[in-house]
Amino acid sequence: MGIVRVLAAGVCLLSSLLFSIEAAAVNASAPLTYGIVLFRMFDVLDVFGPTEVLQFVSSSFKTDIVYIAETLDPVTTRPTLAAMNPLNSSAYPSLTPTHTFTTAPELDVLILAGGPGWRNPALNATLDYIRTTAPKAKQVITICTGSALAARAGIMAGRKATTNKSSWPNAVTAGPNTTWVPSARWVEDYSSEPPVWSSSGVTAGIDLMLHWVEQTYNKENATNIAKFMEHVRIRDPTYDPFARNETVVA
Ligand SMILES: *[C@@H]1O[C@H](CO)[C@@H](O)[C@H](O)[C@H]1NC(C)=O
Ligand SMILES: *[C@@H]1O[C@H](CO)[C@@H](O)[C@H](O)[C@H]1NC(C)=O
Ligand SMILES: *[C@@H]1O[C@H](CO)[C@@H](O)[C@H](O)[C@H]1NC(C)=O
Numbered sequence: 001m002g003i004v005r006v007l008a009a010g011v012c013l014l015s016s017l018l019f020s021i022e023a024a025a026v027n028a029s030a031p032l033t034y035g036i037v038l039f040r041m042f043d044v045l046d047v048f049g050p051t052e053v054l055q056f057v058s059s060s061f062k063t064d065i066v067y068i069a070e071t072l073d074p075v076t077t078r079p080t081l082a083a084m085n086p087l088n089s090s091a092y093p094s095l096t097p098t099h100t101f102t103t104a105p106e107l108d109v110l111i112l113a114g115g116p117g118w119r120n121p122a123l124n125a126t127l128d129y130i131r132t133t134a135p136k137a138k139q140v141i142t143i144c145t146g147s148a149l150a151a152r153a154g155i156m157a158g159r160k161a162t163t164n165k166s167s168w169p170n171a172v173t174a175g176p177n178t179t180w181v182p183s184a185r186w187v188e189d190y191s192s193e194p195p196v197w198s199s200s201g202v203t204a205g206i207d208l209m210l211h212w213v214e215q216t217y218n219k220e221n222a223t224n225i226a227k228f229m230e231h232v233r234i235r236d237p238t239y240d241p242f243a244r245n246e247t248v249v250a
């Protein structure tokens, strides 16, 4: 236990040092534009978890969030397959995008949510947008199976990443040459520009975002936002109660 803790602390210290070098690339006092990509059957909390955190940030630092999709039609979380909604429940909201792939502004941070829709074969326009936008962003953040969507878009080659542990067998086959980390609340990859941070399933995205707030803005903001949300944070990126046991390079 003692040794494990010390090792974990060492890894964390190293990653914070690495990050403080990279963090200089993002001017915390400058306005930041975050873009969240929407697609049919996105996961609701993958989008609104980060949105919630960023809304709190926005009262202290100018923060813009744009919601981007192929058209301006509302995008629903409702399953396309009847088998995924056998009782035809109306439990699925829609979100109206603010921009299309062609009207979206330049982004500082590209956020890719997950959800069952990441596997939709008809996502070419979405994948094209991700492929062309990611290299121009200062940071890419994926939540849950958003990392599998990113892999499909081809932006995860040579990267290490994590994903939704319940979707693990499918997600890890999504793209070429990604090292999938089986035990991580979130993973930070700095191997090339821009850095890519990927979280584990759904609520792990909130822990990733609070860590992002701490690194990009300040620690007090992250602590206070977690308190306002009454969210019990996992602060150690290596702690994963939903861990898988095999690293996959695929
Ligand atoms: C950071 O952004 C603020 C506001 O846009 C600007 O006033 C300041 O000069 C910038 N600092 C650096 C180091 O770029
Ligand atoms: C499912 O519910 C929608 C309304 O939400 C309705 O239009 C549709 O006909 C229903 N489908 C079935 C198979 O019951
Ligand atoms: C996580 O994976 C499980 C199992 O495949 C799936 O039911 C769930 O919808 C996934 N969550 C997201 C947000 O993709």
Ligand SMILES: *[C@@H]1O[C@H](CO)[C@@H](O)[C@H](O)[C@H]1NC(C)=O
Pocket: 124
């Ligand atoms: C989508 O892209 C794939 C791979 O590039 C291609 O094979 C397929 O024909 C495209 N589909 C459409 C509808 O353009």
Ligand SMILES: *[C@@H]1O[C@H](CO)[C@@H](O)[C@H](O)[C@H]1NC(C)=O
Pocket: 157, 158, 159, 177, 179
């Ligand atoms: C796969 O990625 C690693 C870095 O993680 C790189 O060293 C290697 O050359 C890549 N292999 C291929 C076939 O792209």
Ligand SMILES: *[C@@H]1O[C@H](CO)[C@@H](O)[C@H](O)[C@H]1NC(C)=O
Pocket: 060, 218, 220, 221, 222, 224, 225
């Ligand atoms: C966030 O940080 C700013 C700058 O230090 C501070 O003015 C503000 O009160 C903080 N907000 C919260 C919610 O902690």
Ligand SMILES: *[C@@H]1O[C@H](CO)[C@@H](O)[C@H](O)[C@H]1NC(C)=O
Pocket: 245
């Ligand atoms: C990994 O987990 C599976 C089932 O969850 C188990 O069968 C297997 O033995 C485990 N492998 C290792 C190396 O622990």
